[in-house]
Amino acid sequence: SQQGEEDPQALSxxxxxNATMNxxxxxxxxxxxxxxxxxxxxxxxxxxxxxxxxxKHSGRLRVTLDTxxxxxxxxxxxxxxxxxxxYFCASIIQGAQKLVFxxxxxxxxxx
Amino acid sequence: xxxxTQSSRYLVKRTGEKVFLECVQDMDHENMFWYxxxxxxxxxxIYFSYDVKMKEKGDIPEGYSVSREKKERFSLILxxxxxxQTSMYLCASSLYSTRDTQYFGPGTRLxxx
Numbered sequence: 001s002q003q004g005e006e007d008p009q010a011l012s013x014x015x016x017x018n019a020t021m022n023x024x025x026x027x028x029x030x031x032x033x034x035x036x037x038x039x040x041x042x043x044x045x046x047x048x049x050x051x052x053x054x055x056k057h058s059g060r061l062r063v064t065l066d067t068x069x070x071x072x073x074x075x076x077x078x079x080x081x082x083x084x085x086x087y088f089c090a091s092i093i094q095g096a097q098k099l100v101f102x103x104x105x106x107x108x109x110x111x
Numbered sequence: 112x113x114x115x116t117q118s119s120r121y122l123v124k125r126t127g128e129k130v131f132l133e134c135v136q137d138m139d140h141e142n143m144f145w146y147x148x149x150x151x152x153x154x155x156x157i158y159f160s161y162d163v164k165m166k167e168k169g170d171i172p173e174g175y176s177v178s179r180e181k182k183e184r185f186s187l188i189l190x191x192x193x194x195x196q197t198s199m200y201l202c203a204s205s206l207y208s209t210r211d212t213q214y215f216g217p218g219t220r221l222x223x224x
Contacts, residue, residue: 035215040199041217042115042215042218045213097209098144103153
């Protein structure tokens with residue numbers, strides 16, 4: 001079963017706009033991570049947010065975590081064509097040993 | 112930088128063949144993972160290893176086995192390849208805990224005819 005589910009499944013915006021992707025999960029977590037995957041390639045880790053954190057920034061990325069709603073969001077500001085990729089959230093269920101990935105959001109940045 | 116390499120980017124095999132997918136990491140990571148990725152199904156964990164010669168089943172281990180004889184190398188074995196094993200296979204590693212950030216290889220796209 002999927003622990004994390006991203007929304008939307010696909011997103012297409014103009015270059016320069018902000019992109020927001022959401023992730024919902026079902027059970028309590030230790031941390032939540034976001035990854036990017038360029039077409040046909042491996043995943044690249046973007047950011048990790050722990051269950052006791054509410055917001056984290058890294059460059060143009062901002063991640064929020066709302067444990068009461070069991071949801072997280074990834075905001076990419078001032079998008080660029082190079083941001084075109086699939087974005088995945090992954091979470092560690094409390095007491096479990098492994099990351100569980102969502103199905104991803106396909107982001108397309110139009111020039 | 113952590114580097115995770117996979118032996119092939121593309122591989123074509125015939126049904127019934129024994130297939131070896133190799134993964135090597137160069138940062139002395141304790142944990143290594145094998146996933147398969149299919150459209151609409153996301154990433155699914157096949158097996159992982161938290162130490163040399165140690166392995167744990169993931170969510171979909173059927174039809175696969177693994178080997179970790181050395182810390183840096185984790186092999187995925189398809190004993191008798193079938194067409195439903197056509198997929199993208201991704202290897203990953205993490206430093207201390209299986210909960211840590213994972214570093215992924217570029218993937219192997221396997222086609223079984």
